[in-house]
Amino acid sequence: MNLIRKIHKWSALFVGLQLLVWLGSGLFFNLMDHQKARGDHYRVYGSVQNVIDHQRLVEPQDIIGNAQAVVSLSLINLLGKPVYLLTHDKGLYRHFSNLYSLVDAYSAKPITIDAAMAKQLAIASYKGPGKINSATLIKQDNDDFPKEQNASWQINFADEVNTSVYVEVGSGRIIGHSNDDKRFADFFFMLHFMDYGNKGGFNSIQIMLFAVVTLWLALTGFIWTLQLGFNGQYQTGFFTKQRNIQLFNKNQQSLGSVTLNSKDNLLAGLSKKNIFIPSNCGGGGTCGSCRILLTANSPITSAEQEKLSQALLAKGYRLSCQQFLADIDCITLLNK
Numbered sequence: 001m002n003l004i005r006k007i008h009k010w011s012a013l014f015v016g017l018q019l020l021v022w023l024g025s026g027l028f029f030n031l032m033d034h035q036k037a038r039g040d041h042y043r044v045y046g047s048v049q050n051v052i053d054h055q056r057l058v059e060p061q062d063i064i065g066n067a068q069a070v071v072s073l074s075l076i077n078l079l080g081k082p083v084y085l086l087t088h089d090k091g092l093y094r095h096f097s098n099l100y101s102l103v104d105a106y107s108a109k110p111i112t113i114d115a116a117m118a119k120q121l122a123i124a125s126y127k128g129p130g131k132i133n134s135a136t137l138i139k140q141d142n143d144d145f146p147k148e149q150n151a152s153w154q155i156n157f158a159d160e161v162n163t164s165v166y167v168e169v170g171s172g173r174i175i176g177h178s179n180d181d182k183r184f185a186d187f188f189f190m191l192h193f194m195d196y197g198n199k200g201g202f203n204s205i206q207i208m209l210f211a212v213v214t215l216w217l218a219l220t221g222f223i224w225t226l227q228l229g230f231n232g233q234y235q236t237g238f239f240t241k242q243r244n245i246q247l248f249n250k251n252q253q254s255l256g257s258v259t260l261n262s263k264d265n266l267l268a269g270l271s272k273k274n275i276f277i278p279s280n281c282g283g284g285g286t287c288g289s290c291r292i293l294l295t296a297n298s299p300i301t302s303a304e305q306e307k308l309s310q311a312l313l314a315k316g317y318r319l320s321c322q323q324f325l326a327d328i329d330c331i332t333l334l335n336k
Contacts, residue, residue: 005286005303008220011213018194018210025192032185039144039182042128042163050080057082058108066108067101075105078172079120083111085171097149100170113172118153122165125174130159142166144178144186146200243325247275249336260325266292267320270331278335283321290320293332298323 035041052075063084064070072087082105089099102111113121115135122132136154144154144164151169156162161179168175190198194206241262247255260269267283267290270276280287288307294316301322308317320331 004220004223005284007216008224009284009286011217011220014213015210015217021191025188028188029192032188033181036181037185039163039179040177041161041179041181042126042130042157042159043177044125044127050077050082052082053106056106058084058103058105060084063103063108067103076172078102078111079117079124082106083172091149094173095145095148095150095175098170100168102170102172111172113153113167113169115153117172118167118169119155121167121172121174122153122155122157125177126157126163126165128157128159128163130157130163132156133158137169138166142175143198144183145175146195146198148175241325243328245325245328246330247336248330248332250332250334252332255333255336262325264324265321266323266325266328266331269325270320275333277320277333279321281321285319285322288319291317291334292320292323293334294318294323294328294330298328299326 057075060073063086064073067086068088070086070088071090074085074087076083076085084103084105086101086103087098088101089097091098102113103109104111111117115137119132119135132155134154134156136156137151138154139151140149142148142152142154145152145166148166152175153167153169155165155167157165159179161181163177163179165177166175167173190196193202193204194210195202195204196206197204242259243262244257244259246257249255258270258273258275260266260273264272265283267277267279277290277292279290281289283290285301285303285307291308296314296316298316298318300313300318303322304313304319307319
């Protein structure tokens with residue numbers, strides 16, 4: 001039973017700490033500036049509208065015929081120019097793994113999103129005061145957009161919030177903008193959803209572990225409650241009894257008598273009579289401090305077997321938080 005209590009207490013500590021994290025991060029979500037948290041303070045939405053000369057467009061069938069297996073073809077706008085976007089392998093969502101290629105819609109020449117073009121695309125989506133200070137190719141593990149599975153260019157701008165623009169390598173799509181405000185908010189999202197591996201979701205091993213520990217907390221608490229019930233801890237006033245108990249000090253001198261209620265353990269019952277026995281755990285049976293002396297045939301609990309030696313148990317030493325009235329007639333208080 002003592003093992004169950006230990007499991008319960010450590011589980012409660014783990015669950016309690018995470019609940020505090022949830023409350024703290026939830027409070028932050030209510031107080032934060034949601035516009036800043038999006039990270040697109042300097043983002044330009046929409047693109048330059050270009051006039052398409054349809055007579056100059058290369059026939060889509062000619063493009064498809066010269067390309068590898070094509071799932072779909074669409075006409076998009078990149079930097080004000082018409083471009084065919086060919087999808088060769090399509091994921092369920094845009095951030096899933098996809099395979100694209102780009103072809104100039106007028107000349108049928110392949111287009112590659114290199115660092116120079118990625119910078120142009122980033123500038124076109126940016127309205128802030130900063131200048132580009134670096135461009136980095138990210139093939140995987142995008143810290144600002146952890147769900148993104150496709151390679152991207154990270155274009156960093158030197159502004160007051162350290163804006164980064166992410167451009168998808170395959171399609172030229174602006175994945176998104178990020179800055180210090182968004183990264184600060186993302187930190188609290190990571191805490192709130194226990195996304196410590198930065199996967200961009202809550203279906204993680206941490207959540208699964210938390211669920212298991214919470215289940216153990218409930219089960220061990222239920223078992224502990226049953227045990228306390230069997231020990232008489234939860235007796236109601238209708239079925240309790242009063243008993244007059246003689247008290248002695250450690251020198252076996254009489255301290256008089258008190259009337260205790262059978263629904264209370266001896267530690268709690270005596271404290272109601274202003275007779276206090278030292279206890280560091282508050283009656284949980286884990287510290288072993290609330291020792292008293294009863295008779296040698298008094299019942300022995302699992303907590304007492306762990307905290308008291310066999311020699312002391314044989315002499316009648318018990319823990320007052322584990323003992324109830326039963327057939328007790330006298331108690332020796334060792335701290336008196």
